[in-house]
Amino acid sequence: MGFAKYELIDKNDTSYLKCYGIWRVGTIDKIEKKLLKLKNSKNLTIDAKDIKDLDSSGALLLFLLQKNVQDRGKKAEIINLSPKHKRLLEIVKNNFIQNGKDFKTKRSFLEAVGKSVIDVINYLIDFVGFIGELFVYTLSMFKNPKNFRFKETVYFIQSAGISALPIIGMTSFLVGVVIAYQTIVQLNKFGADIFVVDASAISITRELGPMITAIVVAGRSASSFTAEIGAMKLTEEIDAMKTMGFMPFFFLVIPRVTALIISLPILIFFSDMVGIFGSMVATRAQIGLSFEIFINRLYEVLALKHYIIGIAKGPFFAIIIALIGVFHGLRVSQDTESIGKETTQSVVNAIFFVIVCDALFSIIFTELGI
Amino acid sequence: MKSVVKVENLVTKFGSKVIHNGVNLEIERGEIYAILGESGAGKSVLLKEIIMLLKPASGDIYIFGKNIKNLTAKDEQRIKKEWGVLFQFGALFTSLSIANNIAFLLKEYTKLSKKMIDYIIDEKLEMVGLDASVKYLYPHELSGGMIKRAALARTLALDPKLLFLDEPTSGLDPVGARGFDELISNLRDILDLTIVMITHDLDTIHNIVDEMSILADKKVVASGTLDEILKSNHPFVQKFFKNEYVNTRLRNV
Numbered sequence: 001m002g003f004a005k006y007e008l009i010d011k012n013d014t015s016y017l018k019c020y021g022i023w024r025v026g027t028i029d030k031i032e033k034k035l036l037k038l039k040n041s042k043n044l045t046i047d048a049k050d051i052k053d054l055d056s057s058g059a060l061l062l063f064l065l066q067k068n069v070q071d072r073g074k075k076a077e078i079i080n081l082s083p084k085h086k087r088l089l090e091i092v093k094n095n096f097i098q099n100g101k102d103f104k105t106k107r108s109f110l111e112a113v114g115k116s117v118i119d120v121i122n123y124l125i126d127f128v129g130f131i132g133e134l135f136v137y138t139l140s141m142f143k144n145p146k147n148f149r150f151k152e153t154v155y156f157i158q159s160a161g162i163s164a165l166p167i168i169g170m171t172s173f174l175v176g177v178v179i180a181y182q183t184i185v186q187l188n189k190f191g192a193d194i195f196v197v198d199a200s201a202i203s204i205t206r207e208l209g210p211m212i213t214a215i216v217v218a219g220r221s222a223s224s225f226t227a228e229i230g231a232m233k234l235t236e237e238i239d240a241m242k243t244m245g246f247m248p249f250f251f252l253v254i255p256r257v258t259a260l261i262i263s264l265p266i267l268i269f270f271s272d273m274v275g276i277f278g279s280m281v282a283t284r285a286q287i288g289l290s291f292e293i294f295i296n297r298l299y300e301v302l303a304l305k306h307y308i309i310g311i312a313k314g315p316f317f318a319i320i321i322a323l324i325g326v327f328h329g330l331r332v333s334q335d336t337e338s339i340g341k342e343t344t345q346s347v348v349n350a351i352f353f354v355i356v357c358d359a360l361f362s363i364i365f366t367e368l369g370i
Numbered sequence: 371m372k373s374v375v376k377v378e379n380l381v382t383k384f385g386s387k388v389i390h391n392g393v394n395l396e397i398e399r400g401e402i403y404a405i406l407g408e409s410g411a412g413k414s415v416l417l418k419e420i421i422m423l424l425k426p427a428s429g430d431i432y433i434f435g436k437n438i439k440n441l442t443a444k445d446e447q448r449i450k451k452e453w454g455v456l457f458q459f460g461a462l463f464t465s466l467s468i469a470n471n472i473a474f475l476l477k478e479y480t481k482l483s484k485k486m487i488d489y490i491i492d493e494k495l496e497m498v499g500l501d502a503s504v505k506y507l508y509p510h511e512l513s514g515g516m517i518k519r520a521a522l523a524r525t526l527a528l529d530p531k532l533l534f535l536d537e538p539t540s541g542l543d544p545v546g547a548r549g550f551d552e553l554i555s556n557l558r559d560i561l562d563l564t565i566v567m568i569t570h571d572l573d574t575i576h577n578i579v580d581e582m583s584i585l586a587d588k589k590v591v592a593s594g595t596l597d598e599i600l601k602s603n604h605p606f607v608q609k610f611f612k613n614e615y616v617n618t619r620l621r622n623v
C-alpha cells in the first residue's frame with residue numbers, strides 16, 4: 001500500500017506544496033501532524049495533481065491546510081484536483097464546522113468528593129425505597145395470592161438452589177477436611193484428640209456451613225440475578241412489562257427472593273452433612289478414629305441448638321443475597337458497562353452484608369447465652 | 371474484478387429448517403444494490419453470511435473477487451477494514467460516547483493525531499446531519515433516528531469502499547429518510563462506494579437503488595433494475611409493487 005507524500009518548495013512569495021501518493025485515512029497519518037503544524041508565512045499553492053486516491057479524511061486534511069494559511073491572512077489555493085476530488089472537497093468544506101466549543105468539564109477535587117458522598121446517600125435512599133416497595137407488593141400478594149408466580153419460583157429453586165449442590169458439596173467437604181486436620185494438630189499436643197469432633201461439628205454447623213453456603217450462593221446467584229435483570233432493563237423488557245400491566249416485582253423480584261428463602265436452609269443442611277463427613281474422613285486418615293466412634297461422639301456433643309442456629313440463618317442470608325442481587329439489577333442504566341459494574345458490586349455487597357449479618361447473630365446469640 | 375460481491379448457490383439451514391436453497395446474486399462496483407423480500411425471507415441471514423458472521427451450509431460467497439471460504443486471517447482482516455456495516459439498530463457501543471464510537475476505528479487502525487481525529491469526528495457528524503453537540507452524549511441519550519445517523523458516521527469513519535446497510539431508513543422520519551437517500555447516493559458518486567442494503571422503503575428503491583434482488587421461496591425470484599423487476603409475475607412482486615397505492619406513488623414521482 002502506498003503512502004501519502006508531499007514536497008514543499010519555497011518560491012519568492014509563495015510556497016508550493018506538491019502532494020502525491022494515496023491520501024486516505026489509513027495513509028495520511030505519517031504526514032498529517034507535520035502538515036497541520038506547518039507555519040509558513042507565505043501564500044500557499046497546493047498541487048493535488050498527483051494524488052492517486054483521495055477519501056474524505058484526505059480531503060479534510062487538504063482543506064485544513066488551506067484553511068490554516070487563510071486564517072493567517074494569506075492566500076491558499078488547491079490546484080489540479082480531478083473533478084471527483086473537487087466535489088469531495090466541496091462536501092468536506094460544507095460539512096466543516098468550527099468547533100470552538102469545549103463540552104468537557106473538569107471536576108475539582110471538592111466536587112468529586114461531594115459527588116461520591118451524594119452517590120452513597122442516593123444509593124441508600126434508593127435501597128430503602130426498594131425495600132419499601134417490596135414490602136408493599138409482598139403485602140398485596142398476601143391479599144391476592146394468585147399474584148404469586150409459582151412456576152418462576154420453582155425455576156429459581158432449581159437454578160439457584162439445586163444446581164449449586166455440587167460446588168457447595170465440594171467446598172464444604174474440603175473445609176471440613178481442613179478444619180479437622182488443623183484442629184487435630186493442635187489438640188494432639190494435649191493428647192485431647194477426641195475433641196476434634198466437638199470442634200469441627202460445632203464450628204461447621206453453627207458458622208462454617210451457613211457461611212460457605214451463603215458465599216457460594218452470593219457468588220452464583222447475586223451475580224446472575226443482577227445480570228439477568230440488568231439485561232432486561234437494557235433491552236427495555238421491564239418497561240414493556242410495565243406497559244402491559246405486569247408488575248416486575250411479582251415476576252422478577254418475589255420469585256427470586258422466595259426461591260432463595262426456601263433453598264438456602266436446605267443447602268446449609270447439605271453443607272453441614274458433607275462438611276462433617278469431610279471431618280470424619282480427615283480424622284480417620286490422621287489419627288485412625290473410626291467413623292463409628294466419631295458418630296457416637298457427635299451424638300454426645302452436638303446439641304440440636306447449634307444445628308438449628310446454623311439453619312435459621314439461612315432465610316436471612318437468602319433475603320440479603322436475593323435483594324442485593326435484584327436491586328443492583330434494577331440499577332443498571334442503559335449501557336452495557338453498567339451491567340458489569342453492578343454485577344461486581346452486587347456480589348461484593350452480598351458477601352459483605354452476609355458477613356455483617358453473621359457477626360450480628362454471633363453477638364446476639366452470645367449475649368442471649370445460646 | 372468487476373463484481374464486488376458474488377453469491378453462488380448458497381444454501382442455509384437452521385437445524386432442518388431450510389432458509390435459502392440456491393441463492394445467486396452478483397453486485398457490481400459502484401452500484402447501489404437492494405435486497406428485498408417479506409419479513410422472514412432470510413434477508414438479514416443472507417447479509418450476515420456475506421459479512422462473515424454466519425457460515426452457510428453450502429455455496430460460495432466472493433468478496434472483492436475472493437472466496438471467503440479460503441481467506442487467510444490477514445486477508446480477512448484487510449477486507450474487514452474495507453467494508454462498513456450499518457446494523458438495523460445501530461449497534462453503537464453503549465459504554466462509549468458518540469465521539470468515541472466514531473473515533474474507535476480511527477484509534478485502533480490509524481496513527482492519526484488526536485486533533486485530526488477530532489476534525490474527522492466533526493466532519494462525519496456533520497456529514498450524516500447530526501449536530502456536533504451530540505459528540506459527548508451516550509447512545510442511550512439519543513433518539514432512534516439519531517442513533518442510526520451516529521452509527522452511519524461510525525461506519526463511515528474509515529471511508530469504506532463497500533457499505534452494507536440493514537434497513538437504513540426504517541425508523542427515520544420521511545424528511546430524514548430522503549436526506550439519508552441523498553447522502554448515500556452522494557457517497558456512492560464521490561467515494562466510488564458500493565452499497566448493499568436491505569430495505570422496504572419504496573422511495574429509496576425508486577430514488578437511488580440501481581439494481582435489486584427479490585428474495586422469496588428460499589431463492590432469488592427476480593433481479594435487475596426496477597423496470598425489469600416490475601415485469602415479474604411473482605406474487606411478492608405483485609403485492610409489493612403493483613398495488614394501487616404504489617401505482618399512484620410511482621406515477622407521481
Ligand SMILES: Nc1ncnc2c1ncn2[C@@H]1O[C@H](COP(=O)(O)OP(=O)(O)O)[C@@H](O)[C@H]1O
Pocket residue numbers: 384389407408409410411412413414415416
Ligand atoms: N439464529 C437463528 N436460528 C434459527 N432460525 C433463525 C435464526 N436467525 C434467523 N432465523 C430464521 O431465518 C429466517 C429468516 O430470518 P431473517 O433473515 O432475519 O428474515 P428477514 O428477511 O426478515 O431479515 C426466519 O424464519 C428466522 O426465523
Ligand SMILES: [Mg+2]
Pocket residue numbers: 413414
Ligand atoms: Mg431482518
